[in-house]
Amino acid sequence: MYDKYRDHFLKMYEHATDNHRRTFPHHVMVVTKWAEKLCDLYPEADREVAVIASLFHDLGHFIDGDTDHAIKSEIAAKAFLEKEKMPAVKINKILHAVRAHRNKDVKPNTLEAKIVCFADSASHMAAEVYLNILADNSKADTLAKIERDYRDLSDFPEVKQELEPLYHAWKNIILSFPDDFIELLPK
Ligand SMILES: [Fe+2]
Ligand SMILES: [Fe+2]
Secondary structure, three states, X not given: OOHHHHHHHHHHHOOOOHXXXXXXXXXXXXXXXXXXXXXXXXXXXXXXXXXXXXXXXXXXHHOOOOOOHHHHHHHHHHHHHHXXXXXXXXXXXXHHHHXXXXXXXXXXXXXXXXXXXXXXXXXXXXXXXXXXXXXHOXXXXXXXXXXXXXXOOOOOHHHHHHHHHHHHHHHHHHHHOOHHHHHHOOO
């Protein structure tokens, strides 16, 4: 059902740099799976909006320029969806979820945007992302990222509670990872 959108993401991904090839396309598939899970739990959510926004949320990483990747993702998603002649109301809902996925300067203010933001943070807990971050950053920075991700799970407290053991486990792994082996983590 979402093949067209998945194909568009994969086409954009062809422009990924080596650095991004370590993370993508896996990351987007994990985010999309989390979004589907949340839509199962909250059937009032518009699944189409949540899934398409998940597939498009990081497109900006594959577009040149120093602009925030969420802004570049929003522009790329808008161009694609308008060409598809999707109704404007739906396009706007998808664009908001894409733009707000970082929960920084633009906060998610719809159920679907909250789902995408949650899915992006939860995706890091169910992958090897923190080890990738540790490979390039300090333990303190990696732990700060875990804290930010955990904070961004707060819109869905019952699902957040299920992830609590994993959150503590990742913190323990990062804290106790032997310093002299960090340089051997895959770059
Ligand atoms: Fe992102
Ligand atoms: Fe992401």
